[in-house]
Amino acid sequence: MLDGRTTLDLVIGFLGLLMILAALWSVLAKRLLSSVLLSGGVSLLASLVFLALGAPDVAMTEAAIGSALTTMVFLYSLSRMKVECDASEDGGRS
Amino acid sequence: MSDINIVTLIGVALLLIGFYGALSRPNIVKMIVGFAIADTGVNMIIVAVGYLPGRTAPILDSAADAAGAAARMVDPIPQALVLTAIVIGLAVTALMLSFAVRMRRSGGGMSIDTYGEQKW
Amino acid sequence: MMKKILLLAAIALLAFALWPFVRDVGLAEPGALATAYLEQGPAELGTANVVTAIVVSYRGFDTLGEVTVLFTATAGVGGLLARRKGHGKKKAAERGASDASEILKTASRLLSPLLVLFGVYIFLHGHLTPGGGFQGGVVIATAVLIGLLADPEAGLAHGVMHLVEGLSGFAYVALGAAGLWFTGVQEGFLDPRFLPLGELGRLASAGAIPVIYSLVGLKVGAELTGILDAMKEDAE
Incomplete structure (x- = not known):
């Protein structure tokens, strides 16, 4: 039977595997949107790992800031870049 | 296997993935995503350094009285540092993104290679 | 090709430099400083959450510096993305920005006050439970963000935000100086013991720590709201 420590290691290892895959995908992805969303997912999984390491304060902060607010800031700036892009294309055409 | 700390390995x-992304991708937003991932990795390493197996979070309650607290809790100092580092990370990411938006607005492309010739 | 080889070499070097962290050092005890914090923190400052005691009091200077860095970054974002006059309004009409759905509008009216209340709850209980000023401030910023998503045209009350940020920053430093002034023998900047410590585990305990952490929460909330507002502003 597995004892507590081995189970925790297995859970963390599984989460870590997911995180590494998500990080690789996020770095290599073609579309910017999926890249940004996957990096938010990495942060969300990291907050689970922090919870398993006995750091609930850090887990709360990471879930709120790392995955929610950072993703929102990225999305806002992506939309702004898109607006600039459209504007410059219009300027070129007319 | 037992002498490998799995959390620092993930961190x-x-x-490394974050730095690879920041150094190899030409797209500016991708570089910033790389920095954000590297940030998460550093935070994980710092928290893992303060973790001691089988101990609980450094918060007292009825189950953990003050007398035996030090023998049952993990190291709180790295947690306090990481708490600060996460907030700073968001601020720095927002600053980098606003630089990217600004560069985009002043007529540059999305790729960092188009900025090679500009002096400003 | 050359670039790729150099890149891989740099990554490999970094991996080699970080290898000592990966080896399990097998610590059985926290260091002397951590042990001292764990043993004396609750008795000295009356906080159940030792992390809060470190963030607010023992390492209070770090938090002050952190809030300063956050303020500088917010000012940088605001300065870089300053709205060009008479530019934003016309564009919004041109693009015919799509209205938020009825569900989002109604839900945001319902949720925003509750989220603000939850944020206040989080930072008031920072010395007892996980959470504190940073988390509570982020929850408050999220409440504002939902309002912005539901009604992108609505301007934020900038005056109120600046007032909240400035006053909470000033009161933070003033409370720190009060700790320096009033605690007598063991004085120190940001010493919370000039208010009664109370009983461990009560809401009104731990001296000035809940007050200081609430101020940090208000300041962080106002600054993060400022970042989100500046990022959003002339997206229309």
């Missing part, structure tokens, strides 16, 4: 992997 180092994330740090």
